[in-house]
Structures are given as C-alpha cells and as structure tokens.
Amino acid sequence: xxxxxxxxxxxxxxxxxxxxxxxxxxxxxxxxxxxxxxxxxxxxxxxxxxxxxxxxxxxxxxxx
Numbered sequence: 563x564x565x566x567x568x569x570x571x572x573x574x575x576x577x578x579x580x581x582x583x584x585x586x587x588x589x590x591x592x593x594x595x596x597x598x599x600x601x602x603x604x605x606x607x608x609x610x611x612x613x614x615x616x617x618x619x620x621x622x623x624x625x626x
Contacts, residue, residue: 564596
C-alpha cells in the first residue's frame with residue numbers, strides 16, 4: 563500500500579490542494595509503521611515544494 567500511496571502523491575504533486583488531500587487520505591489508510599516511512603519519504607521528496615503542507619499535515623496526525 564505504501565508504494566501505491568507514493569505513486570499517487572507523485573502524480574498529484576503538481577497541485578498543492580490535491581497533494582494535501584491525497585496525503586491526508588493516505589495517512590488515514592496506512593498503518594502507523596507505514597505512515598512513519600511515508601513521512602520520511604515525503605520530506606525527502608517534497609520538502610522544497612510543500613514544506614508548509616507537510617508540517618501542517620504531519621503535525622495534526624499522530625504517528626506511532
């Protein structure tokens with residue numbers, strides 16, 4: 563499931579609103595261990611473009 567989520571986020575990364583929507587949806591579906599891996603990957607891939615979005619989303623979601 564994690565690889566699928568990564569694919570989706572890469573495909574919607576052209577639009578900030580859509581990216582945030584898909585990221586939030588992904589975090590609801592992933593198990594906590596996968597969510598932690600997704601967080602690290604997102605910051606590596608998208609920090610320059612969407613740091614504010616990532617900070618907002620990941621600060622609102624509790625990761626195990």
